Every structure is written in structure tokens, then in C-alpha cells.
Amino acid sequence: MSAVTVKGSRETRAVTRRWAPARAVSVALRYAALIAVLGFAVFPFVWTLAIALTDKTRGGSIYDFPASLLPKGVTFANFVSVYQTFQLGQYLWNSVSITLMTVVGTLVISALAAYPLARFRFPGRNLIFGAIVATLVLPSETNFIVNTLTLKHLNLLGTHLGVVIPTVAGAFGIFLMRQAFLSVPTALVEAARIDGAGELTILTRIMLPLTRPSLTALGIFTLVTTWNAYFWPMVVLSAAPDKVPLSVAVLKLKGQFNYDPFNIAAGAVIMMLPVLLIFLAAQRQFMRGMEGAVK
Known part of the structure; x- marks a missing residue:
């Protein structure tokens, strides 16, 4: 009975080792897909916020050449301008x-x-x-x-x-x-x-x-x-x-x-x-x- 138990446990460990890499790949693909979806969902808001905080006098935006996703200077002047006008x-x-x-x-x-x-x-x-x-x-x-x-x-x-x-x-x-x-x-x-x-x-x-x-x-x-x-x-x-x-x-x-x-x-x-x-x-x-x- 003990021999059968030992044999069964060895087979279980072998199956586990065989499927471990496949499971790791599956989990990695899932996380990659979730990160991609998160990026598509969050990027428009982050980009809009970056443009809104851009200091127009210093540049560093998607509208400059060369284009940049991050502003060179951060300011709230654009929000003040919207409030005033x-x-x-x-x-x-x-x-x-x-x-x-x-x-x-x-x-x-x-x-x-x-x-x-x-x-x-x-x-x-x-x-x-x-x-x-x-x-x-x-x-x-x-x-x-x-x-x-x-x-x-x-x-x-x-x-x-x-x-x-x-x-x-x-x-x-x-x-x-x-x-x-x-x-x-x-x-x-x-x-x-x-x-x-x-x-x-x-x-x-x-x-x-x-x-x-x-x-x-x-x-x-x-x-x-x-x-x-x-x-x-x-x-x-x-x-x-x-x-x-x-x-x-x-x-x-x-x-x-x-x-x-x-x-x-x-x-x-x-x-x-x-x-x-x-x-x-x-x-x-x-x-x-x-x-x-x-x-």
C-alpha cells in the first residue's frame, strides 16, 4: 500500500512540474493583457492631464517639435485661464x-x-x-x-x-x-x-x-x-x-x-x-x- 502511495505522489509531482511552466506563461499572458487594457483606459486621461498642466511658455508637449509626452514645466495657469475667460x-x-x-x-x-x-x-x-x-x-x-x-x-x-x-x-x-x-x-x-x-x-x-x-x-x-x-x-x-x-x-x-x-x-x-x-x-x-x- 505504501509503495502505491509513493508511486502516486511521484507521478503527482511530475505532473505538477510539467504544468508549472505552462501555468506561469498563462498567468503572465493574463497580466500582460490586463496591463494593456489598463494602459488603453488610463492613457487618455493621463495625456489630457499632462497637456492641461503644460507651461506654454516653456513648451514640451505633443504639439511641439520634437514632440514630448511629458511637459517641461508644470503650471495651473491653463486652469486659471479657463476660470477667468x-x-x-x-x-x-x-x-x-x-x-x-x-x-x-x-x-x-x-x-x-x-x-x-x-x-x-x-x-x-x-x-x-x-x-x-x-x-x-x-x-x-x-x-x-x-x-x-x-x-x-x-x-x-x-x-x-x-x-x-x-x-x-x-x-x-x-x-x-x-x-x-x-x-x-x-x-x-x-x-x-x-x-x-x-x-x-x-x-x-x-x-x-x-x-x-x-x-x-x-x-x-x-x-x-x-x-x-x-x-x-x-x-x-x-x-x-x-x-x-x-x-x-x-x-x-x-x-x-x-x-x-x-x-x-x-x-x-x-x-x-x-x-x-x-x-x-x-x-x-x-x-x-x-x-x-x-x-
Whole structure:
């Protein structure tokens, strides 16, 4: 028996030694792929930040000859120039106003629409949910003409509400919250109903607290997409240039007869920084919420 055991252990060590180099190569390739993806994701931001911090009087940028990725001198003068020549405060407030209304509206409507789809039993429930999910494959641009004509009849063109209303009832938010509500044990809901709790009480006191990670994930996702949105706010607010968000207004730094890439880069960094910091601070909640959506 001992001889068989010794022989088996020797064969196991031999197999381990044989596969060790292959496993090392596999791990190395995985890390190389991850580093490459990280480089593609981070490089544009780092490059933009380097241009924004470049001292134009000393050179050392991609626009000089010979070109350089690193500036010879670091300065915040470009940010000061943007602040002095640009209505930065007004455009930032426009972005905050539009984003805040969109995030709150999306969370409320998604939760109210997802709860009956997850917990009620009625004819056509799956058909309705399937139709909602099917809209995810359609590009958002297909709705622009219809939404614009509707807003025109409602006299909402040129207003922040006109930007917000068509975007708060998104299929992704309804899908995410429905999956989160399905993960809540049915026994809790039934116990609350036996105790006399209404559906609104169950939603606000049981379902929403237990699905907070999904709410956080949806809020962060909506915040990032709304803050960075360009085409739809530009269409709705084309007649009201003072109401455009920062994502649209930053292109005003590119004048008709002058082009200053350093100021444009500084404006882009100012636009990206708030959502980047928020995402970094709440990335754990975001990942937990997204994991719950695919269970």
C-alpha cells in the first residue's frame, strides 16, 4: 500500500512540474493583457492631464517639435485661464442641476416600475418586461426625433426638464432594479403583508433598504452617463446656450479663429474630475450592485 502511495505522489509531482511552466506563461499572458487594457483606459486621461498642466511658455508637449509626452514645466495657469475667460460656475451648475434631477428621477421611476414586474403576478408581465429589455438593443439616437417633437409641443425645448424627462425611464434601470428585487426573499414580503403593510411600505421599508447596492450602482451609472452626455443636451438646449452643461460648453473653448489645446485640455479635466472622484469613492458599492444584477 505504501509503495502505491509513493508511486502516486511521484507521478503527482511530475505532473505538477510539467504544468508549472505552462501555468506561469498563462498567468503572465493574463497580466500582460490586463496591463494593456489598463494602459488603453488610463492613457487618455493621463495625456489630457499632462497637456492641461503644460507651461506654454516653456513648451514640451505633443504639439511641439520634437514632440514630448511629458511637459517641461508644470503650471495651473491653463486652469486659471479657463476660470477667468469661461462661465465655469454657470456651466458647472447646469451640469449639477441636470445630473441631480436625472439621477433622482431615474432611481424613483426605475424602482416604481421594477417592483410590480418583480413581485406582482398579472397577465402579460413577462411580455412587458421582455419589451422593455428589447429596447436596450436600440440606439438612443432613434428616439431623438420623436422626443424632440414631443418636447416642442410641450414647450420644453431650451429647458433642463426637456433634457431630463426623456432619459429617466430607462430600460437598464428597470432591468437592474427588477433583478435586485427578485433577490429579496419572498418570505419577508409575505410576512410584511400579513402584518398589514401596504405595497408602498414594503417597497420603501423592505425592498429598497435591502437592494441599496443596486440603487447605488444605478445612481453612479446614471450620474456618469448624464454628466458626460453631449448630443442630447446640445439638441434640446441649442436655443438656450446659457443653460448647456459643461460637457457641451467645453467646446466653446475652441473658438472660431483660435485654438488653444491647453485650455481645452484643462476644461476637459475639470469636467472629468468630479465623476472620477465619485466613482473611485463608491466603486465597491457599484461592483456589488452590478453583481446582484446578473445573479
